[in-house]
Amino acid sequence: MSLPVYRFFRSADHADAFARGEVLLSTLATCRDYTDPERGDPGEAFHGFDVDCPYPPSETELVAMARALAPDIAGAHVANGEGMAIAQIRDAYLVSTSAECDPDTMRVPFGAYCVEVRDAKAFFEGVTEALAARLPLLDARWGPVHYRERIDLHAATPPEEIGFIKPRRYERQQEVRFLWTVDRDGLLLPLTLDIPLVSRLSRRLL
Secondary structure (H helix, E strand, O other), rough: OEEEEEEEEOOHHHHHHHHHHEEEEEOOOOOOHHOOOOOOOOOOEEEEEEEOOOOOOHHHHHHHHHHHHHHOOOEEEEEEEOEEEEEEEOOEEEEEEEOOOOOOHHHHHOOOOEEEEEEHHHHHHHHHHHHHHOOOOEEEEEEOOEEEEEEEEEEOOOOOOOOEEEHHHHHOOOOOEEEEEOOOOOOOOEEEEEEEEHHHHHEEEO
């Protein structure tokens, strides 16, 4: 059994709904648009690679270099910046949780109401199954967020997975992220899934 994770809410009704198995999937685009700097992150699922070349590379070459550094980016596109290959997942569904029940840190950006999910792996598998029954999945991943810069200067090794890197100013949140990339063009809308398994894994703490 994997370790528990904790989800915070601004509304007691939303916390109770989650504990009943009503899982609201947010999106990367939604998180980029939040104006609260503790909650929103305009650089979500972005990563830049400084390409060390003796000549100006073409866009095709930049794409190849970025793919060589991060070959398993599902649902991402790579663009040519100024001397940099830029990889970004345009949009995906996600659920953000914390590895710790720390209301002092989470109350202001996310809310004072907390639900514990006692088995993160089982939660991920249950949501993945429910989402795959609704939409074609390209990729599904979960794990802790790594807190560091999103620019790799002369990177020689692949970074942590794109979508799981955030600046150090968010480190106190100790995020454990669940991320699903689906086969859909354009921006996604938040989606609620009714998953009985989640109700058996969850309980209100606060």
